[in-house]
Amino acid sequence: MFAEHTDWCTPWMPRVLPKVRSIVAAHPRQTVFTRFIPADKAGDGEGTWRRYYERWASMTIEQLGRDQIDLVPELAPFVPPAEIVDKHVYSPWLETDLHRRLQARGADTLVVTGGETDVCVLGTVLGAVDLGYRVIIVTDGLCSSSDEAHDAMLTLYHGRYGQQVETVTTDTLLRSWA
Numbered sequence: 392m393f394a395e396h397t398d399w400c401t402p403w404m405p406r407v408l409p410k411v412r413s414i415v416a417a418h419p420r421q422t423v424f425t426r427f428i429p430a431d432k433a434g435d436g437e438g439t440w441r442r443y444y445e446r447w448a449s450m451t452i453e454q455l456g457r458d459q460i461d462l463v464p465e466l467a468p469f470v471p472p473a474e475i476v477d478k479h480v481y482s483p484w485l486e487t488d489l490h491r492r493l494q495a496r497g498a499d500t501l502v503v504t505g506g507e508t509d510v511c512v513l514g515t516v517l518g519a520v521d522l523g524y525r526v527i528i529v530t531d532g533l534c535s536s537s538d539e540a541h542d543a544m545l546t547l548y549h550g551r552y553g554q555q556v557e558t559v560t561t562d563t564l565l566r567s568w569a
Contacts, residue, residue, distance in 0.1 A: 422473035448554030481514035
């Protein structure tokens with residue numbers, strides 16, 4: 392739904408996807424994809440999410456079709472061994488077992504890629520910081536539908552959260568794993 396020509400299309404995804412794929416390919420067994428699942432139909436959802444899906448009725452499963460919530464074809468072959476955690480809100484830490492899964496693996500560091508920089512990535516990063524994870528954001532592995540918001544978030548990650556969030560490029564990350 393973010394890669395296709397929908398109301399939530401992230402135009403940078405074709406540029407970012409090869410970077411994300413190279414990171415996943417390096418460590419598919421350690422990869423967890425968090426997948427945003429929209430409401431089934433307009434008016435579904437709790438609290439303000441109900442109003443949200445009235446506004447974004449075109450982005451409900453009823454309008455999109457269930458196939459639009461699948462992983463993009465470039466990443467789908469990695470599952471398994473990679474895992475998927477489905478979520479209905481921006482944060483993957485609410486209503487999921489993500490933290491428990493990561494604890495079971497002994498994970499203490501998260502490498503974050505994906506979209507959108509200023510929405511779901513933000514929810515992921517702040518929750519991970521709150522839970523005490525070391526957070527590494529791959530700056531060229533993020534995309535957004537808003538250039539201004541993306542740039543503002545990178546500035547925020549570098550400056551405001553610099554003590555708790557590290558930023559690297561894909562090449563730097565992959566070299567450090569070699």
